[in-house]
Amino acid sequence: xxxxxxxxxxxxxxxxxxxxxxxxxxxxxxxxxxxxxxxxxxxxxxxxxxxxxxxxxxxxxxxxxxxxxxxxxxxxxxxxxxxxxxxxxxxxxxxxxxxxxxxxxxxxxxxxxxxxxxxxxxxxxxxxxxxxxxxxxxxxxxxxxxxxxxxxxxxxxxxxxxxxxxxxxxxxxxxxxxxxxxxxxxxxxxxxxxxxxxxxxxxxxxxxxxxxxxxxxxxxxxxxxxxxxxxxxxxxxxxxxxxxxxxxxxxxxxxxxxxxxxxxxxxxxxxxxxxxxxxxxxxxxxxxxxxxxxxxxxxxxxxxxxxxxxxxxxxxxxxxxxxxxxxxxxxxxxxxxxxxxxxxxxxxxxxxxxxxxxxxxxxxxxxxxxxxxxxxxxxxxxxxxxxxxxxxxxxxxxxxxxxxxxxxxxxxxxxxxxxxxxxxxxxxxxxxxxxxxxxxxxxxxxxxxxxxxxxxxxxxxxxxxxxxxxxxxxxxxxxxxxxxxxxxxxxxxxxxxxxxxxxxxxxxxxxxxxxxxxxxxxxxxxxxxxxxxxxxxxxxxxxxxxxxxxxxxxxxxxxxxxxxxxxxxxxxxxxxxxxxxxxxxxxxxxxxxxxx
Amino acid sequence: xxxxxxxxxxxxxxxxxxxxxxxxxxxxxxxxxxxxxxxxxxxxxxxxxxxxxxxxxxxxxxxxxxxxxxxxxxxxxxxxxxxxxxxxxxxxxxxxxxxxx
Numbered sequence: 001x002x003x004x005x006x007x008x009x010x011x012x013x014x015x016x017x018x019x020x021x022x023x024x025x026x027x028x029x030x031x032x033x034x035x036x037x038x039x040x041x042x043x044x045x046x047x048x049x050x051x052x053x054x055x056x057x058x059x060x061x062x063x064x065x066x067x068x069x070x071x072x073x074x075x076x077x078x079x080x081x082x083x084x085x086x087x088x089x090x091x092x093x094x095x096x097x098x099x100x101x102x103x104x105x106x107x108x109x110x111x112x113x114x115x116x117x118x119x120x121x122x123x124x125x126x127x128x129x130x131x132x133x134x135x136x137x138x139x140x141x142x143x144x145x146x147x148x149x150x151x152x153x154x155x156x157x158x159x160x161x162x163x164x165x166x167x168x169x170x171x172x173x174x175x176x177x178x179x180x181x182x183x184x185x186x187x188x189x190x191x192x193x194x195x196x197x198x199x200x201x202x203x204x205x206x207x208x209x210x211x212x213x214x215x216x217x218x219x220x221x222x223x224x225x226x227x228x229x230x231x232x233x234x235x236x237x238x239x240x241x242x243x244x245x246x247x248x249x250x251x252x253x254x255x256x257x258x259x260x261x262x263x264x265x266x267x268x269x270x271x272x273x274x275x276x277x278x279x280x281x282x283x284x285x286x287x288x289x290x291x292x293x294x295x296x297x298x299x300x301x302x303x304x305x306x307x308x309x310x311x312x313x314x315x316x317x318x319x320x321x322x323x324x325x326x327x328x329x330x331x332x333x334x335x336x337x338x339x340x341x342x343x344x345x346x347x348x349x350x351x352x353x354x355x356x357x358x359x360x361x362x363x364x365x366x367x368x369x370x371x372x373x374x375x376x377x378x379x380x381x382x383x384x385x386x387x388x389x390x391x392x393x394x395x396x397x398x399x400x401x402x403x404x405x406x407x408x409x410x411x412x413x414x415x416x417x418x419x420x421x422x423x424x425x426x427x428x429x430x431x432x433x434x435x436x437x438x439x440x441x442x443x444x445x446x447x448x449x450x451x452x453x454x455x456x457x458x459x460x461x462x463x464x465x466x467x468x469x470x471x472x473x474x475x476x477x478x479x480x481x482x483x484x485x486x487x488x489x490x491x492x493x494x495x496x497x498x499x500x501x502x503x504x505x506x507x508x509x510x511x512x513x514x515x516x517x518x519x520x521x522x523x524x525x526x527x528x529x530x531x532x533x534x535x536x537x538x539x540x541x542x543x544x545x546x547x548x549x550x551x552x553x554x555x556x557x558x559x560x561x562x563x564x565x566x567x568x569x570x571x572x573x574x575x576x577x578x579x580x581x582x583x584x585x586x587x588x589x590x591x592x593x594x595x596x
Numbered sequence: 597x598x599x600x601x602x603x604x605x606x607x608x609x610x611x612x613x614x615x616x617x618x619x620x621x622x623x624x625x626x627x628x629x630x631x632x633x634x635x636x637x638x639x640x641x642x643x644x645x646x647x648x649x650x651x652x653x654x655x656x657x658x659x660x661x662x663x664x665x666x667x668x669x670x671x672x673x674x675x676x677x678x679x680x681x682x683x684x685x686x687x688x689x690x691x692x693x694x695x696x697x
Binding site: 490 | 646
């Protein structure tokens, strides 16, 4: 282990800048090496504690390396996901896609290690801008539009965050990124929380997430599902632990995401809604704010990145191989994509918090933390939401994608198959980690911010989970005709700004255009006549006044010139004669003047 | 794997009854399990509490999503494309250039 702080973001940024020059057989090893070095740097940093990379900039102290247990666990899972995500996209030739992904990860790691708001904001915006390209690289008109909406929303979020940071600096006088006084919130507290909350997809600021993640490239969405929201959860845990309002917002997210995911027809949009729901658990845990809750939020972030990455890789494999993402165009794929099916089902069991799979311990921690501080309503509703998670992700997704009726066309069926080796390898790695974290949560406990005494493997919790999952399955199979996917989209909060945009265009095309035409006509009738009279006067004045003076001078000069020309015969002797006469006249005049 | 799935599909009735049997065992186990970890009175004293909760919660979520979706929230896929369709270059559907297939 190194004793020197190495910033993993720097490795990724330098690696990304060199990448275009690394071609041929060296490209793939290089692609794998750079995120691996970044992971090694994070692992090295984790053995340290304190503040590193401190620079004085004007009046401010910038801290690029605040290392403690909270930053270390988030940085570790982000760096690990960068390795798995790059492995998944190893066969992608377009260097720009890898560059965008690495800058995105660098932004996330930079934010996590930032100890001040200025460097945090810098990395925060780096994340927003680089991730936009992961949407645009899918190169469809819908992706282009979704990318612009994503960028617009995150720019607004960035401005809100910056406003909060500036107000806080004015009030407090420093830019250190520490725990806020959440019991006495000021305007800047709300603004900064709003900025972080937008990236965490807090309802109603969440619509960018399903909109963008379902339109990103097949590999771009694997990166996007991990970094933006979980980095935001880290910032909330760092700055807003114990802020009560987050409990309510988290519970709303957990339930809202469930309902939309149950209705959804697009598999990647379903998974995106699932992120809203699962991040809700983390946000609620941050709101609870106790040691168990923060441990739960951190553990759930780790588990979530593992299983959600795996699920997006499964969905990405289906998209990559078939070009389709809708249940109504897929189905029965177990025959053609058996490996993808197994990996996806492991992800489904993990998100459902089944025993021995990733989220079993972490979700239990959050719910127990709620009971511990007597926020029972929140824990009950989160349990209710957990049942919904199993319905849409544990049952609906695998059933309608891999089993059930096949809606594939002959062409889709022909194309379907397990993806290239590197994509399967990435899924296998994530699946292994999902089972490892679920079966031996002690490994994860060792990394959590606070000491852990929570043990999910007792008879009661296992009985509770098996009953919950078992009878939710019974309800699913009895009522599944009501869940039959339909080729429809679900209207959400983005309706307001998408239709708002259309309304703006309509206003520009109709009332504003009419007003412009009417104004032009009025100007022509009322304004143009007098203007023509005035113009004619000035024309007359110009012709007779100004031109008269100018032309008079010109005529005078021309007349003098004519006279002068008359005395010029072109013969040298006449010229000498006139010159001598003129000189003699001047001389005589001078003498007479001197004599007088 | 495919053969196993097809083998089970052909014997779906047996699979379903086996699942019901497992559920019955889980319910029976819940009567004897140590409930000192329970958080509420209901968990401790209502038999098969989590079985009832799981079924009721799933049914409520499915029912609510169905009602909510069909109350106007679910709409045609080209809902947002209508304005774009007026333009010559209307948005296209399906796979795009970087999708493999």
